[in-house]
Amino acid sequence: MTFCLNFPLFLIVLSLASAVISSILPAKAARILSLCLLLVSAAANAVLFVFLRQNGESVEYLMGHFPRPWGNELKLSELGSFITALFALIEFLCLLGGAHQIDTRLEGSFGRYYYVMADLIHVSLLVLAYTNDIFTGYVFVEICTLASAGILAVRHNGKTILAATRYMIYSQIGSGLFLFSIVFLYNLTGHLLLPDLKESIAVLWKEGTYRLPLLTAVSFACLGLGIKSGMFPFHLWMSDTYGSTVIPSSGILSGLVSKGYIILLIRLLFDGFGTEVFYQSGIHNIVYLLGAMGVIAGSIGALRENNIFRMTAYSSAAQIGYIFMGIGLSAVGGVTAALFQIFAHALTKPALFLSEGILSDTMDGAKKFCNLQGAASYNHFAGAAFTFEALSMIGLPLTAGFIVKYLFGRDALLSPSYLKMILTLAVIAVSTVLNALYFTRAILRIYNRPQREDIRRVRIREEKGYFAAGLVFIVLNLLLGIQAGTFLQIIREGLQLF
Amino acid sequence: MLTALCNNRIQVAAVMLFAVGFTTLLVHKNLLKKIIGLNIMDTAANLFLASIGYIRGRTAPILPEQGIVDASRYVNPLPAGLVLTSIVVSVATTAVMLTFSIRLYRRYHTLNIDEIYAITEKEQEEEP
Structure with a gap:
C-alpha cells in the first residue's frame, strides 16, 4: 500500500x-x-x-x-x-x-x-x-x-x-x-x-x-x-x-x-x-480587512451588473473576500471556515458558470438580463441547476453555502476581539442580503415570460455532458452541506498535519 | 544606518530597481512600457539573488579532477540556479505578454490599455 x-x-x-x-x-x-x-x-x-x-x-x-x-x-x-x-x-x-x-x-x-x-x-x-x-x-x-x-x-x-x-x-x-x-x-x-x-x-x-x-x-x-x-x-x-x-x-x-x-x-x-509569526505580526488584520472589504465591494459590483456573467464574476470576488476574511480571523477556526469556503465555492461557481453558458446559448448568446428572460422555461435543467447553485450562494440550509455562513458566524462569536466579531457579523448580514438581491433578480428574470419569439432551443443530445456535470455538482454541493461534520473533521485533522 | 546601506548597496539598488519596475507595471498605460516594467522587476529580483550568491575571492563550484580540495573555496551554487530558473520564467511571461500586445495592436491600432478598454466597453454595450 x-x-x-x-x-x-x-x-x-x-x-x-x-x-x-x-x-x-x-x-x-x-x-x-x-x-x-x-x-x-x-x-x-x-x-x-x-x-x-x-x-x-x-x-x-x-x-x-x-x-x-x-x-x-x-x-x-x-x-x-x-x-x-x-x-x-x-x-x-x-x-x-x-x-x-x-x-x-x-x-x-x-x-x-x-x-x-x-x-x-x-x-x-x-x-x-x-x-x-x-x-x-x-x-x-x-x-x-x-x-x-x-x-x-x-x-x-x-x-x-x-x-x-x-x-x-x-x-x-x-x-x-x-x-x-x-x-x-x-x-x-x-x-x-x-x-x-x-x-x-x-x-x-x-x-x-x-x-x-x-x-x-x-x-x-x-x-x-x-x-x-x-x-x-x-x-x-x-x-x-x-x-x-x-x-x-x-x-x-x-x-x-x-x-x-x-x-x-x-x-x-x-x-x-x-x-505565530503571521498572527502576532498584525498582518492577519490587514488580510482580514481587505477580505471584508472585498466581500462588500464584490457584492455591490454584482448588484450593479446587468450582464449575468459579470454579475457572477463580481460574486466570485465577494466569495474570495470571505476566504481572506477567514484567514485573517483566526488560525484554526478562521482557516477551517476559509478552507470549507474554498471547497464550497469551488463546487458552486463552476456549476453556475456552466448553467449560465447553457442559458445564454438557449437565448442565442444573450448575456444581459433583459435578453435572458424566460431562458429557464426553454431549458429546464439549466434553469433548475442555476437556481439551486444561486440558493447555495445565498446560504440556503442543507447546501454548502449555509455551512460557510454558519462557520464564519460561529468563529466571529468566538473571536476575542469585539470589533472583529461585530464587523464579521455585519459583513455576513450585508453580503447575504446583497447576495439574495442579485441572485433573486437573476432567478426571476430567467423564469419570467420571454419577450422574444425567435428563441433557439438547445438540443439535449448536444448537452448530455453538461447534464451529467451539473447533476454531479448539485449532488456534491448537497453532500458538502449535509455531511458538513465529516468534511470539517477532515479539515481540522488535516490542518494539524498540513 | 548609512554604513549598513553602503555595505548592502547592491541589495538596496535591487530594491530600488524593483520599486521602479513595480510602479512602471502598475501605473503606465502603454502595454510595452508595462512589459519593460515587468522585466525590470524580474531583473531586480535576479540581481538580489546573484548578490547573495557571490562571495569575493571564491570560485564557481565545479568539481576539479583531483576532487574537492576545500569546500570554503567555492560559492553556494543555489542562487545562480534560482536566477537561471527565474530568467526562464521571465522570458516565458514576456513572450506571452508581447504576443497579447501584438494581437491587441493589430485589432485596435493602439497600445494604450485605457483606449483599448474604452473601445471594448463600447463593443460590449452592443452585445445582446
Whole structure:
C-alpha cells in the first residue's frame, strides 16, 4: 500500500506528458486524454487520502535521494490529497460540461491547445498542494498563470485578449511581490524548503532580529498571492476575465486557479512562516480587512451588473473576500471556515458558470438580463441547476453555502476581539442580503415570460455532458452541506498535519 | 544606518530597481512600457539573488579532477540556479505578454490599455 505514496510524483509526470502529447493530437483525442488524466488523478489522490488518513501522519517524499536541506521534496498530507482529488474532479466536470462550448467556439488548432493548458493547470495545482519547496511553488504559480492566460485567450476576439492581458498584468504584479518575498526569505534564512524555513523564521522571530525584512517578506507573499487570487482592491480584472471567455475557462479560473494560490498561501502560513509569526505580526488584520472589504465591494459590483456573467464574476470576488476574511480571523477556526469556503465555492461557481453558458446559448448568446428572460422555461435543467447553485450562494440550509455562513458566524462569536466579531457579523448580514438581491433578480428574470419569439432551443443530445456535470455538482454541493461534520473533521485533522 | 546601506548597496539598488519596475507595471498605460516594467522587476529580483550568491575571492563550484580540495573555496551554487530558473520564467511571461500586445495592436491600432478598454466597453454595450 505504501506504493500509493508515489502517486503524486507519477501524476505530475503524467500530466506534463499528457500536455506534450495533447499538443500533437486532434482536439477530440486531446479532450479524451485530458478527461482520462483528470479521472485517474482524482482516483489516485483519493486512494492516497484514504491511506494517509488511516496512517494519521504526513509523509515527506524525497525527489531523488538527497534529504533536507540538499534535495527537493513533496509533502504528502491528508488535506493536500483531499484538495487535489476534489480539484481534479471539478476540472473534469468543467471540461465535460463545457466540451460543447470548446468544440463550437474555438477555431482550428485552438481546441487541442485548450486541453494542453488544462493539463498544465492541473499539474500546477498538484504541485501547489504538495510541494515542500517555496521556489518550486513560485515556478508552478507562474506555469499556472501562463496556462490560465492561455485558456482565457483562446477565442479570436479583442475582448478576450484584453481580458487575458489584464489578467497577466495583475498576475505579474502578484508574482513580482511573491518572488521578492522568496528572495528576502532566502537571504534571511538560507533555506527554501518549508520545514527549514519555519525553524529559521521561528528563531529570528524569537530573537527579534531582522524583524522589518521578515515582516516585509511575509507581507509581500500574502499580498502577491492575494493579488493573484483576486483580493480587494485587485479584483477588478475578474469581471472582464470571467465574462468574456468560454465558460469552462471561467469555471476553472474562478473555481480552481484562484483557490490554488490561496492553498499555497495557507500552506506557507502553517508550514513556512508559522502561524505565530503571521498572527502576532498584525498582518492577519490587514488580510482580514481587505477580505471584508472585498466581500462588500464584490457584492455591490454584482448588484450593479446587468450582464449575468459579470454579475457572477463580481460574486466570485465577494466569495474570495470571505476566504481572506477567514484567514485573517483566526488560525484554526478562521482557516477551517476559509478552507470549507474554498471547497464550497469551488463546487458552486463552476456549476453556475456552466448553467449560465447553457442559458445564454438557449437565448442565442444573450448575456444581459433583459435578453435572458424566460431562458429557464426553454431549458429546464439549466434553469433548475442555476437556481439551486444561486440558493447555495445565498446560504440556503442543507447546501454548502449555509455551512460557510454558519462557520464564519460561529468563529466571529468566538473571536476575542469585539470589533472583529461585530464587523464579521455585519459583513455576513450585508453580503447575504446583497447576495439574495442579485441572485433573486437573476432567478426571476430567467423564469419570467420571454419577450422574444425567435428563441433557439438547445438540443439535449448536444448537452448530455453538461447534464451529467451539473447533476454531479448539485449532488456534491448537497453532500458538502449535509455531511458538513465529516468534511470539517477532515479539515481540522488535516490542518494539524498540513 | 548609512554604513549598513553602503555595505548592502547592491541589495538596496535591487530594491530600488524593483520599486521602479513595480510602479512602471502598475501605473503606465502603454502595454510595452508595462512589459519593460515587468522585466525590470524580474531583473531586480535576479540581481538580489546573484548578490547573495557571490562571495569575493571564491570560485564557481565545479568539481576539479583531483576532487574537492576545500569546500570554503567555492560559492553556494543555489542562487545562480534560482536566477537561471527565474530568467526562464521571465522570458516565458514576456513572450506571452508581447504576443497579447501584438494581437491587441493589430485589432485596435493602439497600445494604450485605457483606449483599448474604452473601445471594448463600447463593443460590449452592443452585445445582446
